[in-house]
Amino acid sequence: MLEYEEFCLRARLEGATVDAWVAAGWLIPERTETRRGFSEADLARAQLIKDLSRDLGVNDEGIAVILDLLDQIHGLRRGLRTLSAALAQLPANARADLRRELRDRSE
């Protein structure tokens, strides 16, 4: 866990910027009773937001949309990964049935 000051320092962001991003829900620090803690994942996410706004010229509205869609994609990808792992455990004939079904549908 990173303290607030350390997070700002490593993310190379002003405190006010971090506050605004937290307020917008773009960053969700873990809250304890007395302070907010940031993770390495939060740091990478902050870097992404920085890339979007500074390098790619995306405005705030655009960033909100991108983050929302990205969060959906990651949710989907996790679901797909879990599904894929579960399918790998099925008996060979069930997998063959499934493959046939998928092939029929993709035609």
Place this chain on the structure above:
Amino acid sequence: MSANPYQVLGVKPDASQENIRAAYRKLAKKLHPDLNPGNKDAEERFKEISGAYDLLGDPEKRARFDRGEIDASGAERPQQTYYRDFAQRPGAASGDARRYESTEGFADFAESDDILAELFGRSHGGKAGIRMRGPDIPFHLHVDFLDAVNGATRRLALPDGSTLDVTIPPGIRNGQILRLKGKGRPGLGGGPSGDALIEIEIVPHPSFTRQGDDIRLDLPISLSEAVLGGRVDVPTPTGPVTMTIPKGSNSGTVLRIRGKGVGRRDGMRGDEYVTLTIVLPRTLDPALESFISGWEAGRRFNPREGGSS
């Protein structure tokens, strides 16, 4: 040996700083690894173009490169950890990134497929959690004309036997859909309930019609009221009011009654427009007939000719 940064960005060696930035942005939008969570090559290519941009995007560095003082190999960015690297981690290892994940994008699949519901119902935490919002329930509600104009409360029977009180705001329009938050079907895994979506169908009124915020009404008046004027009771959506008919009113004359139209959200109301129609008595009165036959001025007046009176 690194590639020529101009070629990497696809710009000419004499390109302006503006052009270089535009070229970089265009490529970066396509290749940023976090915008391509499943594309492994994106990271390598993004590293290349961002390295090239680090060099060419800075006029000073670019000049040194052009003079041959530095080469492209120094331009590589240090290894960067992308957000996707955290979001991709399986299970508990991903911990921190999980809270951002959303399952909104496939909530509808899980509603109709118990295997997918199982799949998405198993994980915990997360922004929308793996909780699934309940489906919306559509309803169709007939509303009396006056209830739509004035606002009302109506009781709906739900499929599960319970009832739902619906507040119809004044001025609701035909076909409008009222959304009652959380009155739909319950969510999965502690997710919020769906909404009740109530489509409003307004039943027409025998005498009132509606035009935006205004009410229109055809009002029959007698010949004496038309000629001599007088005070008559006029129905409005909130009950009858007394209106003065000016002397010499005609069929087709439109009178306005302020503030007796359709209720609005801001508490104001539109107006009611009353169109007068002169109606003769059902049986012709001999006295009237004999007066009219001796009435010279009436004979000379031809309403189908403009101008004369």
